[in-house]
Amino acid sequence: MMLIHALLSHYRRHPVQALFLLTGIIVANVLLTGTLLINAQSRASYAEGEQFLNAAPAGEIRHSDRGQNIDERDYIQLRRLGFDNVTPLLREVVQTADGRILELAGIDVLAMPRSGRGISFSEGNTSNNISFAGFAFAPYQLWVAPARLQQLGATAGERLRLSSDQMLPPLVAAGDQQLGHRLLIDIGALQSLAGKPGELSSLLVFPDSPGRLTQLRESLPAHLRFIASNDSPDPAELTRSFHLNLAAMGLLAFVVGIFLIYNALAFSYTDRRDLIRKLRLAGVGKTGLAGMLLLELFLFLLVGTLAGSWLGAQMAAWLLPGVGRTLAQLYGVYIAYPDGLVPSGIWLPLLMTFLAAGLCVLFPLREALNAPMLERHQAGWQQATVQRRDRLLAWSGVLLLLISALAGFLAQHLWVALAGMACLLLGAALLLPAVLRTLIGALERAIPPQKARLAWLLADSRWLLGPASLALMAMTLALVANSGLNTMIFSFRAATDDWLSQRLAADLYLRRPPDAAELQSWLATEMPELQLAERFSENITRENPAGIPVTLQAISLHNGERFRDTVKLVAGERDAAGKFHNGEGVYISERAWRIDGWQPGDSVQLCDAHTAVPVLGVYRDYGNPRSQWMLSKRLFKACWPEQLATGLSISGPPGSDWDRIRSTVVERFDLDDDEIINQAELKQVGMAVFDRTFTVTQALNTLTLLVAAIGIFCAISAIHHHRVSQQALLTSLGLTRRERGSLLMLQWGMLGLLCMVLVWPFGTALAGYLAAVVTPTAFGWSFSLQPEWRHYLVLAALAAGCLMLAVILPSLRLLTTSPAAMLRQQNV
């Protein structure tokens, strides 16, 4: 007891060091726990399936023509045949006046199932004051998950204005309705908002006896079809890559946290060498001391992991709506935002932290216990030891980089790709001390000998690498990750932008096509300079070369040069374009190539009506989480002659007055304004979706950077504790406080800039790794790297600034202490 008391008294005198250790432990846990919880919550949502008022449909009835809405009369007919488990649904995406996109689901609460987990009008939810009657009747209500409400920056009771200037019903926070990203509204209210009276997107089919479901299928008119929930693509499978990426971010933060833990332990044990020496002289055994130090660490871990887990849960709840938005926009998958997250799997980060901390403590503990008993501890960081360490680290770094390169070449599975990425990151960080030492050495040789102060500064910086290198490594790790992700997102964005410009060849796109023939003949007489193009699509299931059934989309490409040029092949046969337009083969999307494994030259069976055709080439299909085959219109029509166009587009010569053409078409064919969209708008929407998709990544990215900043602050504070003698020396040499301050700033700023020597190339390498290995393996999309130089400068300024800022606070104490006091302290 006395022993632990003596050991812990160190932290009483230096509470900041205790804080640093705790910070490391918490940092290691927060993001890891947070991302784990988000993933667990998403998985739970996928397992439950999409829910409406806490009831999960067994399937949906949709129009046989994809994208067509269902006539309400068909629904009423089914109800009057007695299928009371069928309820209407209208999905609409609307934009608010301030540009936010809302996904609305319109339902009829009066038609929802009356038993089981369905609603009851009498079981009104008195706890949060929601009312089914308020929902179903004017002035209506817009139900929103509390987390989504916060994301929208709105308050309950508020009415949002749409870009069409219409007002939405008042917002009501409905906590336990599994709403997730969607907002729930009465179907009648939505029909009139959307200008779609009598239209339904689908009919939800709630569970009934198997016999009754068969009867329902048999009662459906030819233009409706039933899709069982089990037959829809499994959202868990669809979003697997996304969640893996999220987990990788959590792991990255964990690694940064572990660096901090190691750093904090190393400083704390170095500081206590004297104490430990005295205790050992007093007869305390090594085992006893080790036990006590480990017990102390255990206590820290206990507090830190608990706090980290709690903060992680808070962070998960905070990030969940962002994740939900990404999932909704990227995959069309909805997850619930529960009021409280289920703390499932929380033991995993706990266990990992304990194990990692256990490994971290080994080296400093051995050093502290094995220090010679009779020798007074002198300088903490002997140059020889440090140099040996740096060499070891550098070689480990090189080894990791080699492994990373190997993984990059061999990666078939996302885990391998992510492991390779981790090796690249760690490798870069481990190289840092040796690289910095070399660089400082080179600088020392470069400066003229008469600049004594500068020479001293460099020599001192080289010494500083001993205690500071770990913190600098953690910072470099975070900076490399940040730089890599930013470059990747920037490149991906540019690629998507390019690709959208390429693919959006036509000028006007019609969302709900009027009769194509009518539009064609009207155009021919009224505006002969314009051309109409039809787009067809069909969902098919085919076995991929590995024999696994894959649901993919077959789409048509309109004839004509303008459209032919919109498809740039990533890989392909010679004269692929010619063969394609003769209907002699198909193109496949990059995902179908990379993930499903079809190769150019492979033969694929399109339909029963047509012989197998070869794969001619591979095209990019960014943002599409599903595989796609592209056919010429002729080939498509040969396979599915009955299929109606799912979309129409109009193109014309440059310089046409598209606003006028658009309004003429809208007027002539009685279209809603949002049913016809021009190229620029479409592209804008596409890019908006892209940007929102990466919001969570950006947020996590910023958090990692923050973690690194905390780390560097902790480290500098600890180092300054050891720097009193150096300051005393400088003071005795006659340097003023101001001069000493400038030297400190210069020193740390220089270190930050020198770190960039690693951050720049490795950040770019990481972005390349993400672009060429991770993203293709995860999503089947590849893109070329486009380094953004401006970002690199920003990052350098950020690193140097961060370091100098982190220096200011601990330095104040150092600089304000009087030289006499310093020397007194030195003599202790």
Next chain:
Amino acid sequence: MKSSRNANRIMLVAAMTLQLFACGPADTPAPGSDLAVLAQQVEGYAEALPGKPLVFPRDHGPHPDYRIEWWYLTANLSDAQGEPYGAQWTLFRVATRPRDAANPQGSWQKDQVFMAHMAITTPEDHLSFQRYARGAEAYDLARAGVETGPFSAWLDDWVLQSRGEDWLPLEVSARQGNYAFRLNLQSESPLVLQGDSGFSQKNADGGGSFYYSQPFLQAGGSLWIDGREVPVSGNAWLDREWSSQFLQAGQAGWDWFSLHLDNGEKLMLFQLRQQHEGNATDNFLHAGLIAADGSVTTLDPQRIGLQALRQTSVAGRDLPLHWRIELPQIGRQFDIEPLHPDQWLDVDFPYWEGVIFINGAGPENSGRGYMELTGYPATAERH
């Protein structure tokens, strides 16, 4: 205060409407304050007033200018072996706000809500179901509605409709899962206009409702019980009523009896219970004897004896399922006993409604009927 039974039904609907709007906790007996809320909403609706003759077939149809309305059918049935069965089909129409002719609305925004209950009583069992739907102007756009010419009232596939162009014969059918019924309803007897030529006064201020009945329906058809068809026949009673007005506060619930006597007469009897039990003399009693020709003899409330014989525990409530009824004015005395206690409708606004036996001396004191008990609090709530 003739035909106040209808008023009770109004209260049932009122309470249900209230549930719909307030979504309060289940089983709340409508307290005075809730009714006060409803009273405010009455403004803007048509008022039921005497002196307005009923016109048929028009008045078989809906009256959307009035707040509430129902088509209420109960049938006492027997299978080939004489085993007793029962069927209940009810359709309530509730306007959620007064009609605004200047602003016609889309199909889903109709302010007419329909609520339907369907129940089947078997010798051992009782099944009950409920559905809601919104009305619409167009027949093929409405899950629920009522039309005349020919008459049809429906909610999904729960339908009461004329078999031909004329009002009678009717057919009622409903199905939920493996339970269903389909009955033909025929009668040679005329409609019974309740109260003053179809206007039934509800309170001393003169307010009331329009009300007529068809208590003499001969029913024949089939029940499907867990998928098994049971051919049945018997007597059915249809009530029609519409109004915009609600009862005063202070009533806890009611006990209501519609009785098919073996001598061919029909007897309707009820009591309105005051909220604060204890003094049974505060309860309001009403009884009317309907002769085979449709003429109604209203009995003196002072001379109606209605005595609960014992309480039976059903669905967590103590319910008086056994009664002694004494009507010295017409020289009748008989006991009421349920076919079985479990005829509880576990719907959003739950109540007991089911098949009963009339046991007394001679055909004028025996028969079968339906009893409705509402407003009995759950046992735990009372203490």
